[in-house]
Amino acid sequence: MSAVQALLLAAAGFLGGAVNAIAGGGSLIVFPALVATGYGPLAANVTNSLAQWPGYLGGVAGFRTELAGQRRRVRSLSIVGVAGAVVGCAVLLLTPPSTFDAVVPFLVLLASVLLAVQPRIRRLVGTPTAGAPDNVRILFPAMFVAGGYGGYFGGALGVVLIGLLSLTIHDTLRRINALKASLSATVATVTIVIFGLFGPVNWAGVLVVAPMALVGGYTGARVARRLDDRVLRWSVVLFGVTVAVLLYLREQ
Template sequence: MSPASLAFLVIAGFVSGGVNAVAGGGSLIVFPALLAVGFPPLTANVTNSVAQWPGYVGVVAGTQQELPGQGRRLVLTGVVSAVGSAVGCLLLLVLPGAVFDAVVPVLVLLASALLALQPSIRRWVGAPAEGGPDRNAVLLPAMFLAGVYGGYFGGALGVILVATLALCTHDRLVRLNATKGVLSLIVATVTVVIFAVGAPVVWTAVAVLAPMTLLGGYVGARLARRLSENVLRWSVVVLGVAVGGYLLLT
């Protein structure tokens, strides 16, 4: 890669980590960045998935004060999302590349739509009241499917997770956002292990992106309440729609 491409990926990695912490959808920044520097879609996807892992570590580190009292929820949802992630990774590796090339534009556009609808979803579910039991009969199957999505593609996975948690639990959104960070880290850990063995990961790109997603995730988590979530979210939405449209036409 050229020095300009490396610098471009450094910026994309940092911004991605910050966006994941504040609004979710940061992987929709790194994925098109990798496409822009010449990576094929499948290679860009698996490299992006591996490079996002440190960013989720940063998010968890920045939100850990909201995790006490969520032990049972984290264990149950963590197990099913990990299993789902493994299934999604295996589907990505065993299905023909043409399937991914056909599906990924739809997934990018779907993820962008979910990110755009995030505020509406929050309004629809209302402000959850604390203390009620989680609706695990719905929550756990939904977390499994979210894990499958995260293992296969993963763009805007955080949006899917926090929306599902808000619908199926009774807790403050700031605590659910912390739970989302842990679940995202679990899904990312499974993808790193599987893709490191059987996928075309470009490790030089990971070496550039990973520390920047970590730094961006931590900074974003610490500054989440001071930044304009709307500006970040809509910037990612516009980028995602542009990338999805480009992939559909090429």
């Protein structure tokens, strides 16, 4: 790895970690950077999953205040997400990725649209009272699917999570964003164990990207805390649409 390649991966790691904390979709920064430096698609995907793990932890650390009082949510959704992630990792390692890659752009676009229309849907169904229960009948199955997606590819997992969480959980978007960061970290932990044991990981790339992703994740979480719900929502929507377009173009 040349010095220029190392600098490119370091910069991508920082930006990817920050974007994951703010909106999700940092893989769309790190993954292309790995491919550009000579990694094959599968190796880049697996290496990206491991390298961004510290960035997710940094995001969780930055959202400590917003995660207060959400321990029960985190625990129950993490269990479901872990189960889904194990299935997703197994599918990636045992089958060709072409079929799933073809639908990824549309999944990300759907999540972005759901987030964009979330206030209107909330008005149609009525304003929830304080302490209204989460819609677990939809939330848990959707979390399993999201965990599977995160285990398989993971690009824009944060966008998918924040879209489904905002429609099934009655809380501020800032606290939902913190929950998204925690669940992303949980799914990433599953991938780091499974891919670390069975996947084609390039550890040199991990050593360059991972520390910068940690710094970027913490920095991004601090920035996200200062945004109001409307600004954060539309930032995520715009980024999600951009990610969907990039994913679609990558498959052409």
